Amino acid sequence: MAEFLIKNGFVFDPVLGIKGDKADIAIKDGKIVETTALSSPKIIDASGKTVMAGGVDVHAHVAGPKVNIGRNFRPEDKLFTYKPGHGIERMQGGFSVPTTLRTGYNYARMGYTTVMEAAMPPLYARHTHEEMRDTPILDQGAYPVFGNNWFVLEYLKNHEIENTAAYIAWLLRATKGYAVKVVNPGGTEAWGWGLNCDNVHDPVPYFDITPAQIVKGLIEANEYLGLPHSMHVHANNLGNPGNYTTTLDTFKLSEGIKPNSKFGRDQVMHHTHVQFHSYGGDSWANVESRAKDIMAYVNSHDNLTIDMGQVTLDETTTMTADGPFEHHLTELNHLKWANADVELETGSGVVPYVYSPNIKVCAIQWCIGLELALLAKDPMRVFMTTDHPNAGPFIRYPRIMKWLMSEEARKQQFDAFKHKDKVIEATNLAGIDRELDLYEIAQMTRAGPAKSLGLSHMYGGLAPGLEGDVAVFDFNPNEPYAPDAIETAFSNAECLFKAGVQVIDDHEIVSNGNKRTLWVNTKVNENPQVMRDVKEKFLRYYTVTLNNYEVSGHYLPNPYVIEVDATQ
Amino acid sequence: MAISVNLITGRTIQQGVSMEAGKEKPAYTTACGIIELDPVDFKRLGAYRNTHVRVTSDYGSVVVKAVEATQGPHPGVAYIPMGPWANMVVNPNTYSTGMPTFKGTPVQVEVAKNEPVLGSLELVRKGCRGELA
Amino acid sequence: MTKTVTDVICPFCGTLCDDLEVVVSDDNKQLLEVYNACAIGAEKFLHSQAKDRITRPRMRQEDGSWKEISYDEAIEYTAKMLADAKKPLMYGWSSTNCEAQSVGSEIGEAVGAVMDNTATVCHGTSLIAVQDIGIPSCTLGEVKNRADRILFWGCNPAHAHPRHMSRYSIFPRGFFTGKGHASRKVIVVDPRPTDTASIADVHLQIEQGRDYELLDALRVAFKGEKLPDVVAGIPKAKIYEVAETLKSGRFAIIFFGMGVTQSIGKNHNIDAAIAVTRDLNEYTKAAIMPMRGHYNVTGSGQVWGWLFGFPYAVDLSRGFARYNPGETTSNDLLRRDEVDAVFVLGSDPGAHFPFSSVKKIYDLPSVAIDPHETPTTEVCKVHVPVAFVGVEIGGCAYRMDNVPIETRKVVDAPEGMMTDEEFLTHVLARVKELKGV
Structure with a gap:
């Protein structure tokens, strides 16, 4: 295989602890190697540019049945977004729910090389795998959902951890799944009857078990098995004013449980898209940020990781295995609603949504997501996501970087809100002047998620022995830049290597990689x-x-x- | 004398079985080269069961065998199982939906005792070559 | 000696039964018996054994007779026809596996074809309605385990999906429906007293083509508002009664078919049916599901969904995907002379399109890929027989509730026959050469 030497770039790598110093990165036989191991490499001149490991997305909805419902039932999502084939790229379309080809290409353009599909209904595992197969470049895995599965409900009602674990092992093998995902534990089963579980103690109809028992039991089963990733939860009561207490109650279920994994992670719970779970108030009129309470807990508990679920202020397509939530949403916005309940296992819903800067609640949501990241003491435990496409499409990650890295960019956005004063009053963001640097961004988008997934032996850094996943961005961190320059540069990698194959050369996609x-x-x-x-x-x-x-x-x-x- | 009825088409189990056994076979014609009429409409038509009839719409014409409704009564409604015979007369207009109007075509039915019911391949072949009466 | 293959998937209808047992000869050459299948499914398996089966491609001669040609010649003709055409129609895709659909999509992209599947004459209008209003649905197991109100609207599963009622909807005993049929109320809406209606608790013999009115009347009745004395031929008392039956259930499911998708009103009928389902969710739990016809029409909509973003009627002729039913749908294209070649695989438009469309296929360069001899092969210039998917080759198929199931190969195809996927792969390679891509 080809050898590459990426010379003289400003390297940001939490694994090696390099914070923007000039360094050379060598790739050989698909892996990062010492520069001395190369014989006649192709030289990539990265002087004046930023070099990072390939990005790792811990939570996105990019493949599978509900994603395809989103595509097929929203022809309008393809309006003005279609691109003809070009070079080795096939035709591609879609904004919030792109075609699989565009998903692969667009992640690559942002320098991402690993993306986890966040919710795979086991009965639809084939569909999820068919879509991942047709998503070029990226390494992917999918999380089967367990939180409303009848086997799990029946075993955990009696706290049968060993049986739960054996079933998890069987289902992961049957579905070729990666991790234990939990979505609205018990609530989606209740949705089989049009009901929901509103908090962690709200019993599941018929099954006589509480969400708390499900979550705790699945953490224990997950650690019994010692899986690479921890239990990955989307808690009850998503998206409702006052729900931060449910979130804290869910966090607390991880207390006292130690990770048992040979894969180097420290957490026993990953809580996803926490933005949607950090609301105070008791109605949409007085909803407010509770990011401080949430982050106070996260900062003081090492066995927990979270991701943001950042609202990007776009028109998007929400989709989740949280069936009752999507019904709630369609009642709220009166847009079209798809629902797909899955026998014995789970459910899901899909509803388009417009996050408008003219709507107070949307602006508050935007603030909360950024607050979570900016209040994080340890960026290795707080990851950048949009819960794609729920809070916005993944192509906005570079824009989120801009907001996180520039107070000026945040000010500009505040000024564009229709209800700026009310938004400031209901949130903390205007009082936060922290600006993240690229090292912290690399923690939130590379090293952190890789570690949380139990994949720090493969991804997330530039240490010799890791996969040859390296991105070069046309961005000089040592020269003055306008906030928008961040978004531009990180949307359009100059070079990308995936497992040692050059996928992007001079901003052009030149290979479909070796997707795994x-x-x-x-x-x-x-x-x-x-x-x-x-x-x-x-x-x-x-x-x-x-x-x-x-x-x-x-x-x-x-x-x-x-x-x-x-x-x- | 011709009678007017409202024509619908659709699947029957015999249509399905004979289709899978081969559309070139006589059984397919037996299953689909028919029109199911209500007894009331037979009376109006003044014809015996199992008589050949000509079915004509604004869009075409076809000879099929008239049989008594198997899933009736449905006076005023006639049924030809989906297939080439029905498709000679159904309303092909999609009204900008992509979907031809397979159900609800007004047709005239008249006795055509001596005209043959063609097999499916012959029917489309002759139709394409303009050899149908 | 013989052996029995179990858990075989039936490649006939969207019910996609997966519990068939097939007896084959030890050498895998002969298929002898089929168990558990309906009459249609069994016939489909057995017909693969027909002695008069056509096993080699053939080309229509000037005098109207057929001449046997090699697969290579058929590949060449097909590739040239598609590459030379400005806007070929590539139609069908419903009786084949997703693997073949995927290769076919790549050909379509390379030649700038219009890709359309049998939804165009089946549930295409349902797909339009879903784009208008969404669709609250579920898997068939949810129906089996929970549903106590079953409504069949404009569909006749006794004839079109023969095992649907016993496997999923009316008779099975599920987790919360332990009494099977006795735990369910069944309602049928159809202008004929069909064999399905004869099993129902209530049959509403609607005036043909008045589905929209009756659906709307149900929505009025849910709210307890006033109705005219008779709607669509149904007395109002009956409508109130049915509305109450649906509302009082724990889980209601509406299955609908061609009676609503093909009658006047088309997609608007489905809009109304879905609105009825949405309304019902205010009172109880309700879902709705189209009774998809071909065993993998759903799959082709899925494959095109993730590749192009649209479930059918996908026009790739401009180099990017466009979707506009009424314009980019097969019958409109054919009737308006907007395509200049026709490729058919996994469907029989010759039998199932209005004749005016069939005549256009006859007038154009055309190729039909089909294991059977059909009215379509009769009007096409080249007929390429292939192995039966689900009998002689496996591959992925999607059930009517979008559940993907991998079909099985149970018997060898006759010596030297290609599969859909193999044939398409060769055509794709040749098309790429011709197009220089």
């Missing part, structure tokens, strides 16, 4: 009870047979299997 699908194969002790339960549920309640459930290898043409042994 990551999944976790967990060895557990034989558990006849769980296998009997699986057989019985398929016989009696599923509408596909057990033998037609498991995703076969041909859906993952280039798999990367992470082996976990939990038989000890």
Whole structure:
């Protein structure tokens, strides 16, 4: 394989602890190596430019059934956004829900090389894998959802951690999944009857278990197995005024549990898109930021990581396995509503949404997301996301960087709000003058998420031995720049290497890379009870047979299997 | 004497089975080269069951065998299983929806005792070559 | 000796039953018996064994007769026809696997084709309605396990989806529906007293083409507002009664079919049906589902969704994807002479398009890829027989509730026959050569 030497760039790498110093980065045989290991590399002159590891997205909805509902039911999302094929790029379209090809290309343009699909309904795992297969360049994995799964509800009602763990191992293998995802625990099952679970103690109809028991049990099962990633939760009560107490209650379920993982992570809970979970007040009239309370907790608890769910002030498409929330949203904005409940497992909903700077609540949401990042004491535990496409499309990450790195940019946005004064009053952001630097950004977008995923041995840094995922941006951090220059530069990488293959050269996509699908194969002790339960549920309640459930290898043409042994 | 009825088309189990067994086979014609009429309409038409009839609309004409409604009564409504025979007479206009108006085509039905019901391949072939009466 | 293959997926309708058992000869050459399938599904498997099956491509001669040609010649003809055309129509895609659909999409992109599937004459109007108003839906297992109100509107599963009622909707005993049929109320709306209606608790024999009115009347009735004495031929008392039945359920599901999508009103009928479902969610839980016809029409909409962003009627002729039903739909294109070549795979427009469209196919350069001899092969210039997907080759298919299932190969195709995917892969390679890409 080709060798590359990226010379004289300003390097930002939390793994090596390089904070913008000039350094040379060497790539050989797909990996980062010492510069001395190269014989006749292609030289990339990065002088005056920024060099970082490939970006890692810990939470985005980019592939699978609800994403495709979003595409197919929103032809208007393709208006004015279509691009014909060009060079090796095929035609591509869509703004908030881009086609798979555009997803791969656009992430690459931002210097991202790893993207995790945040919610895979197990019964639709094939669909998710088909879309990931057709997403070029990126390494991807998908999180099957467990928080409303009948097996899990029944096992955890009696706190059967071992059985839950055996079932998780079985389902991860059957669906070729990566991690344990929980969405509105219990609430989506309640939605099967048009109901919801509003807080962590609100019992699930019929199953007689609370969301708290589900979350805690799944954390314990996750640590029992020692999976690479922690339990990854979207808590109850998303998007409602006053919901920050539910969020804190959910956080607290992780207390006293220590990580048991050989994959180098420190957390036992990742709470996603916390912006949507940090609201005070008791109505939309008096909704306010509670980011301070939330971040006070996060800052003082090491076994927790979060991501932002930053509102980008765009017209977008919301989609989540939180079925009752989407129904709530369509009642609020009266836009079209798709719902897709999945037998024995989960549900989902899709509703378009316009985050308008003229609407007070949207502006407050914008503030809250940024507050979370700016109040973070440890950027290695707070990650940049938009919960794509829920709070906005992922292509806005460079714009979020701008807001995080420039108080001036934030001021400009405040000035553009229709209800600026009321927004300032309901939030803390105007009083925060912190400006993140590129090192902190690299923590939030590279090293942090990679570590949280248990993938710091592959991604997130530039240390020798890591994957050859490197991005070069046309941005000189040592010269004065206008805030917008950040957005421009980081939207359009000059060079990108993915596992040692040059994917972008001089801003042009020149290769579809060597896309891999990551999944976790967990060895557990034989558990006849769980296998009997699986057989019985398929016989009696599923509408596909057990033998037609498991995703076969041909859906993952280039798999990367992470082996976990939990038989000890 | 011709009668006017409202024509709809759709699947029948016989249509499905004979289609999968081969549209070139006579069974397909038996299953789909028919029009199901209500007894009341048979009376109006003054014809026996299993008589060949000519069905004519603003859009075309086809000879099929008239049989008694299998899922009736539905006076005034006639049924030709989906297939080339029905498609000779259905309203092809989509009214800018992409969808031809397969259901609800006003048609005239008249007795055509001596005219044959063509097989599916012959029907479209002759139709394309302009060899149909 | 023989062996039995279990958990076989039936490649006929959108019900996509996956519990068939097929007996084949030990050498995988012969398919002998099919168990658990409906009459149509069984026939589909057995027809693959027909002695008179066409196993080699053929080309229509000047005198109207067929001449056998090689697959290479068929590939060359197809690739040239598509590459030379300004705006070819590539139609069908519903009776094949997603793998073939994916390769076909790449060909369409390379030649600037209009890609359309059988939704165009089936549930295309439903897809338009979903783009207007959304769709609250669920998987068929949710129906089996929870639904106690089943409404079939303008569909006749007893004939079109024969095992739907026993597997999913009326009869099965699910988790919360342990009494099966007895725990459900079944309502059928149809202008004919169909065989499905005969099993129902209530049959509303609606005047044909008045679905929109009746759907709207239901919405009025939900709110307890005043109705005229009769709507669409149904007395108002009956409408109030049905409205109450639906509202009082714990989980209501509406299945709808061609009766609403093809009758006048078209997508507006579906709009109203979905609005009824949305309204019902104010009182209880409700879902709605189109009864998709071909076993993988849903899959082609999914594949094009993630590749192009549109479920059908995708016009790639300008180098980017455009979607405008009424303009970029097959029958409109054919009737307005807007395409200059026709490629058909996995469908039979010759039998199922209005004749005026069929005549246009006959007048154009045309290729039909189909295991069967059909009215479409009869009017096309070249017929390429291929292996049966789901019988002689596996691959992914999407059920009517969008659940993907991997179909199985149970028997070998006759010696030397290509699959859809193989044929398309060759065509794609040749098209790329011709186009210099």
